[in-house]
Amino acid sequence: METVQTIERTEAFESPWAGGVSPFKTSWQKLMMWLFIIGDALLFAGFLAIYGFVRLASPSWPNRAEVFHLELIALMTTALISSGATMATAVEAARRGHWRMVVRFLLLTLAGGLAFLGMQAYEWSQFIAAGATLQSNPWGVPPFGASFFLITGFHGAHVSIGIVILLITAVRSATGRSRAGGLELAGLYWAFVDLVWVFIFPLFYLI
Amino acid sequence: MIPTPIGNATPHATGFWRRYIFSADHKVIGIQYYLTAMAMALVAGALALLMRIQLTWPGIRLSWLGKLFPAGMPGGVMTPEFYLSLITMHGTLMVFFVISLALVSGFGNYLIPIQIGARDMAYPFLNMLSFWLVVPACLIMLGSFFVEGGAAAAGWTAYPPLSALPQAVPGSGWGQTLWLLAMALFIVSFTMGGLNYVTTILNLRTKGMSMMRLPLTVWTLFFAAVLGLLTFPALTAAAIMLLFDRHFGTSFFVPGGLFVGGEIVPHEGGTPLLWQHLFWFLGHPEVYVLLLPAVGMTFDVLAAFTRKPVFGYRLVVISLIVLTALSVVVWGHHMFVSGMSPYLGEFFTIGTMLITVPSAVIGLCLIASLWGGCLRLTTPMLFAIGVIALFGTGGFGGIFLGNATSDIFLHGSYFVVGHFHFMIGGVTLFAMFAATYFWFPKMFGRSMNERLGRIHFWLSLIGFYGMFLGMHFLGLNGLPRRYYAFTQFEILKPLQGMHLWISISSFLFAAASFLFLFNFFWSLARGSRAARNPWEATTLEWTVRSPPPHGNWEAEPPQVHRWAYEYSAPDAARDFTPQTVEPDGAMAPK
Amino acid sequence: MGVIFNILMRNHPSTLAAATTGPLQGRSHGLLLALFCLLVPFLCFLFWKQHQPPPVASEHGAGIDLMINYLLAAVGGLLLVGHAILAWFVWRFSRQDRVTFRLATVRTEWKWALVPVVLMLLVAEGGVLVFGVPVWKKFYVAKAPANALTVEVTGQQFVWHFRYPGKDGLFGRTHVKFIDDDNVLGLDPTDAAGRDDLIVNGQLRLPVNRPVRLRLRSKDVLHGFFLPSQRVRQDIVPGMLIEVWFVPNQAGQFEILCTELCGLGHHMMRGLLQVMPEREFEQWLNQNHS
Numbered sequence A: 001m002e003t004v005q006t007i008e009r010t011e012a013f014e015s016p017w018a019g020g021v022s023p024f025k026t027s028w029q030k031l032m033m034w035l036f037i038i039g040d041a042l043l044f045a046g047f048l049a050i051y052g053f054v055r056l057a058s059p060s061w062p063n064r065a066e067v068f069h070l071e072l073i074a075l076m077t078t079a080l081i082s083s084g085a086t087m088a089t090a091v092e093a094a095r096r097g098h099w100r101m102v103v104r105f106l107l108l109t110l111a112g113g114l115a116f117l118g119m120q121a122y123e124w125s126q127f128i129a130a131g132a133t134l135q136s137n138p139w140g141v142p143p144f145g146a147s148f149f150l151i152t153g154f155h156g157a158h159v160s161i162g163i164v165i166l167l168i169t170a171v172r173s174a175t176g177r178s179r180a181g182g183l184e185l186a187g188l189y190w191a192f193v194d195l196v197w198v199f200i201f202p203l204f205y206l207i
Numbered sequence B: 001m002i003p004t005p006i007g008n009a010t011p012h013a014t015g016f017w018r019r020y021i022f023s024a025d026h027k028v029i030g031i032q033y034y035l036t037a038m039a040m041a042l043v044a045g046a047l048a049l050l051m052r053i054q055l056t057w058p059g060i061r062l063s064w065l066g067k068l069f070p071a072g073m074p075g076g077v078m079t080p081e082f083y084l085s086l087i088t089m090h091g092t093l094m095v096f097f098v099i100s101l102a103l104v105s106g107f108g109n110y111l112i113p114i115q116i117g118a119r120d121m122a123y124p125f126l127n128m129l130s131f132w133l134v135v136p137a138c139l140i141m142l143g144s145f146f147v148e149g150g151a152a153a154a155g156w157t158a159y160p161p162l163s164a165l166p167q168a169v170p171g172s173g174w175g176q177t178l179w180l181l182a183m184a185l186f187i188v189s190f191t192m193g194g195l196n197y198v199t200t201i202l203n204l205r206t207k208g209m210s211m212m213r214l215p216l217t218v219w220t221l222f223f224a225a226v227l228g229l230l231t232f233p234a235l236t237a238a239a240i241m242l243l244f245d246r247h248f249g250t251s252f253f254v255p256g257g258l259f260v261g262g263e264i265v266p267h268e269g270g271t272p273l274l275w276q277h278l279f280w281f282l283g284h285p286e287v288y289v290l291l292l293p294a295v296g297m298t299f300d301v302l303a304a305f306t307r308k309p310v311f312g313y314r315l316v317v318i319s320l321i322v323l324t325a326l327s328v329v330v331w332g333h334h335m336f337v338s339g340m341s342p343y344l345g346e347f348f349t350i351g352t353m354l355i356t357v358p359s360a361v362i363g364l365c366l367i368a369s370l371w372g373g374c375l376r377l378t379t380p381m382l383f384a385i386g387v388i389a390l391f392g393t394g395g396f397g398g399i400f401l402g403n404a405t406s407d408i409f410l411h412g413s414y415f416v417v418g419h420f421h422f423m424i425g426g427v428t429l430f431a432m433f434a435a436t437y438f439w440f441p442k443m444f445g446r447s448m449n450e451r452l453g454r455i456h457f458w459l460s461l462i463g464f465y466g467m468f469l470g471m472h473f474l475g476l477n478g479l480p481r482r483y484y485a486f487t488q489f490e491i492l493k494p495l496q497g498m499h500l501w502i503s504i505s506s507f508l509f510a511a512a513s514f515l516f517l518f519n520f521f522w523s524l525a526r527g528s529r530a531a532r533n534p535w536e537a538t539t540l541e542w543t544v545r546s547p548p549p550h551g552n553w554e555a556e557p558p559q560v561h562r563w564a565y566e567y568s569a570p571d572a573a574r575d576f577t578p579q580t581v582e583p584d585g586a587m588a589p590k
Numbered sequence C: 001m002g003v004i005f006n007i008l009m010r011n012h013p014s015t016l017a018a019a020t021t022g023p024l025q026g027r028s029h030g031l032l033l034a035l036f037c038l039l040v041p042f043l044c045f046l047f048w049k050q051h052q053p054p055p056v057a058s059e060h061g062a063g064i065d066l067m068i069n070y071l072l073a074a075v076g077g078l079l080l081v082g083h084a085i086l087a088w089f090v091w092r093f094s095r096q097d098r099v100t101f102r103l104a105t106v107r108t109e110w111k112w113a114l115v116p117v118v119l120m121l122l123v124a125e126g127g128v129l130v131f132g133v134p135v136w137k138k139f140y141v142a143k144a145p146a147n148a149l150t151v152e153v154t155g156q157q158f159v160w161h162f163r164y165p166g167k168d169g170l171f172g173r174t175h176v177k178f179i180d181d182d183n184v185l186g187l188d189p190t191d192a193a194g195r196d197d198l199i200v201n202g203q204l205r206l207p208v209n210r211p212v213r214l215r216l217r218s219k220d221v222l223h224g225f226f227l228p229s230q231r232v233r234q235d236i237v238p239g240m241l242i243e244v245w246f247v248p249n250q251a252g253q254f255e256i257l258c259t260e261l262c263g264l265g266h267h268m269m270r271g272l273l274q275v276m277p278e279r280e281f282e283q284w285l286n287q288n289h290s
């Protein structure tokens, strides 16, 4: 039990760190947004996993081609994806300081999002008119209707929140109170909402 | 939204409300969390005592309680449904509203910024919001005792169909709905906290504070936050769907063809096992969320009172990484006999036995940290050693339960109750006490009473072992958990002696806890003034005055020059070298 | 009173040195703690002498007992060694006032880390692979032998129902819509296979030494079917039909417990298991079918 002092070890911990905004060279706002998105994505993953579990456990599942208007869904998807592209343009414009252009593209994005929501509302109304509820539906096992309403509804809620965020950002940009960093955050969120749809679309409507 | 590297503290507020109630200062929020947890612990502990009284003297009449709970204890005699509400609420409160709040949210908020050299959390306002979401969650949970049917009664695991069908048990009426709502609020709040923790630890460290210089408290809180962020979404999704099953007629967790309370249940198509998978996908990592910070704080206390660095800092960090990764793939060990595929059972057994490896490495580092030290057996140190003992005793019990074959006999028995109380009850409580005695001078600028602290320690230690060691062996007899009374079975009747022993121990533990409460509040008013660094410790929080000023540092945030455990450094003037001390000739390699 | 209070409350040390001086500090606490650590394994042993599983009464149960006993011995040994080491460290290092060992080299750390790694891999993982998995396979994965008797167990808040298939060896169909006071399981009156089904309430009779296959069903919520002496435990999940099989090898009367929370009467959901010689069993079955 002699005194062992290992300079070797002390040195091993001498990795200096300059402080500041590293390690990912991002601001904390952006890092936090990313973490939030990961968490939220996992929530969607949870829903989709439940959906998959219930669907596998069901004796049968309705034929999607008969139930859904796939053209409408394709249109919805297009609207949402193009709004993603316009949003990316807006973010880029903000980075270069072209605020007029930012506002214009934000409005385009808003239009895309609203079009998506409108079509989704139409789809829902069609479903409800046909007699689908959370408890049952005319096409097959009850979990079909329930998971449809729950998952598309949850995504729709995300789109709606996104639209509110976009509206606020648009107003702020028009009045010169926005910064590029803020736009980037809104852009991240909007891209996430798009991306989730890219998962829901095939898993729910195609496969 | 300009990225601000360090200066996150909101301007110093003046009025009473902004300063002590709706404060965005991480230290105030930490203390608020801690006090909330203390209040909830009083309730949850009282519930536990009521349970122990009922189990030891079944049907005993406690008239004065009959007035408080006219439905649950008519005339002072407990009904079975009330007992089930008690276990449910005790478990839920203890896990989520006591230990999570005190260790992760309370000490986490207080310590993270100040230990990494930041002025505050990354997003102080979000932090304040997260606290003010927990308050209604607590009130809803407590309030649920007084609604029709009483509080939730399906266990803290809330397995459907029991939790989904109001006709299955009285507590599954409004009580269960309120339980789900309160849990939802809690999850949102905890997620906000987790976002802040991870961001703050990654981005707001002061100059020189590289990851491998962080105190282990911060490391463990980091992994706890990461685990929370990764696994709470599963419970959130499940809770939302259970709410839909209960109130909107969906059938995610309720299959068709059920007959409950004389009626056919209208649901069709769900699978109850799905809930169990989702619940335990969170539930298992949740025990690490509680356990890891407890271990991290224990390391900090050990270092300060052995006057030497912890053993195997690097090993601990690596083990934490492995543990975090493995902990999300072992949830099935709670479901060996649930009707899940037996092949999955094998998979989860092997995974669970693997996870004993990093746990045992952490155990080794805890014990080995004592080696060669010069132990100062102050109250925090006594509790820290208590943590090591509990971690050892409780951890070995886990080997019996993670093994599918022995779990066939032990599942759902008091062995389980004994085991998890050691881990998420004992290790965490003792670490919480150690942390309280240790950081109290920093938090409140006064010292706690040592003598009372030591008495508190000894009573707690004896009481705790008395309660939960015995429970393991009741489980070995086959005694099932969640039983309102053990009077109906011949094989369970002979065990009443052990129940008496356990209950007496629990009274001892309760008495000790009151001693602690008394000490806490007495010292708050009368304790002698504490200096900056009463324990002669090395980490950053000890370099500022006690209690620290708003924004933590009077001038510039400190610059860090060394790792967190520079105790008894050779050639140093004193037996501790704070992290802020610049290396000079004395430290250079010879 | 006041004096005791004063003595108790005077001790508010505000420095490390002050906290570690005075009566009953330092060494004495170290010794006490060390003794306590040694007491724990001893206490475990005492408790174990008093509290053991009921005598085993099934074939595979011996395997489960072997697993548990192996763990008791191996883990108990580790517990003893672990606590002894802790006791020694606490006692030994509370008696010195100078740090005698400061930092291990990285290599030493890794070397020591191998100890728990190897121990855990051997004791925990090895134990489960050697003793555990074969029993698990036998209980859960292997199919019941052809000569097995099949009995259906239905859990209901808070009673057990047992159904024997009758001479045709077939269970009649059931449906929830037929359930009433006289037809607790909801037997379909139009199904001929169900005519000779024998339904018994609360008591399960089984022949000794013959494999029995249980079909577990629930009418309402989760239940847990637990035969402590036979080391049989299986949760019952509504909406699922779960099968387990085992061979009771001791005649006698045993209790059946519910071990998954099912509501108010969970603690009194008692059943009886009567394991009887094959001849007696056949006699009973015949009597009740006619």
Ligand code: HEM
Pocket (backbone or CB within 6 Å): B045, B048, B049, B051, B052, B087, B088, B090, B091, B092, B094, B095, B099, B154, B155, B156, B157, B417, B421, B424, B425, B426, B429, B467, B480, B481, B482, B483, B506, B509
């Ligand atoms: C300190 C005094 C404590 C006592 C006397 C105590 C006692 C009990 C008792 C008697 C049960 C019910 C057993 C049953 O009927 O199944 C129980 C369950 C439980 N306790 Fe504690 N406990 C204590 C502390 C804690 C702590 C600190 C935690 C922290 C996590 C905790 C978590 C739980 C959980 C999760 C359950 C399971 C509830 C359920 O079955 O749904 N307990 N406790």
Ligand SMILES: [Cu+2]
Pocket (backbone or CB within 6 Å): B283, B284, B285, B330, B331, B333, B334
């Ligand atoms: Cu687990």
Ligand SMILES: [Cu+2]
Pocket (backbone or CB within 6 Å): C222, C223, C224, C258, C259, C260, C261, C262, C263, C265, C266, C267, C269
């Ligand atoms: Cu039950």
